[in-house]
Amino acid sequence: MDETIALVARKIKTSKRLVVFTGAGISTESGIPDYRSQGGIWDKFKPVYFDEFMSSKDARIRYWDQRLEMEKSLSKATPNVGHMSIAALHDLGLLEALITQNIDGLHEASGIPGEKIIELHGNTRRVRCMRCNRLISWQAAQEMIDAGHRAPECSCSGYFKPDTISFGQAMPVEETQRASLLASKSDVFMVVGSTLLVQPAAMMPEYAKTAGAFLVIINLSKTPYDTVCDVLIRGKAGDVLEKIVAQVMH
Ligand code: NAD
DSSP states (O other), X not given: OHHHHHHHHHHHHTOSXXXXXXXXXXXXXXXXXXXXXXXXXXXXXXXXXXXXXHHOHHHHHHHHHHHHHHHHHHTTOOOOHHHHHHHHXXXXXXXXXXXXXXXXXXXXXXXXXXXXXXXXXXXXXXXXETTTOOEEEHHHHHHHHHTTOSSOBOTTSOBEEEEEOOTTSOOOHHHHHHHHHHHHHOSEEEEESOOSOSTTGGGHHHHHHHTTOEEEEEOSSOOTTTTTSSEEEOSOHHHHHHHHHHHHHO
């Protein structure tokens, strides 16, 4: 393990374009459950698809109820040692970009500047009107819910929805293109805490590897890329990243 950590640290130190790609697994140590692990979000809830959200008030209420349930952990969550270790790589001038599937805003809270972060699935701390595109804060939406609107609506009568990508909803074009380009130009691509099952996000390691990047995967369970990556570390994101950064700074 120590040798593997040392190898990854050396690769990062000499890299010119390090791209880190994170999934829900980096935030479990902040108390936010992931989706697919046992006890994860899909064990408790049935996902609401985008077309259901747009066509049924019952589905919108179910969606917002799920979001409120998530708020119990989200409102208390702060960046953990894993997020802070990636921020440390940024501070050392070693991070080209961070691509995340997460919607919790914890990377920005760790101090990495917003322009270095690509949120492929949006951010649940803001809320968007599905008709006029107006953005409001989570707090403003919460006030409407507290006032009895279980599925809040905009003054234009459009439906408010957390600014995240639901199943069946189109991916953001600009973010997806930027992420694909960064992945295919990276020389070290490090995946942290993702099953790498959700498309098109899961294509990013493929772009990186095909272009010749050194591919590192840090994850507690299996991914489809385990046999093609250069280094596979089965460990907790926080512990592993902390050790890697310590070696980089050594
Ligand atoms: P996922 O739930 O499919 O997979 C998470 C992976 O992380 C699993 O393979 C698990 O074994 C691993 N893991 C869990 N804790 C870990 C830890 N401490 N260290 C290392 N690995 C750990 O999540 P995904 O691949 O990101 O994709 C699911 C979708 O879920 C994404 O689209 C994302 O938008 C959404 N999501 C986001 C959050 C969040 O923002 N925090 C939470 C849940 C789901």
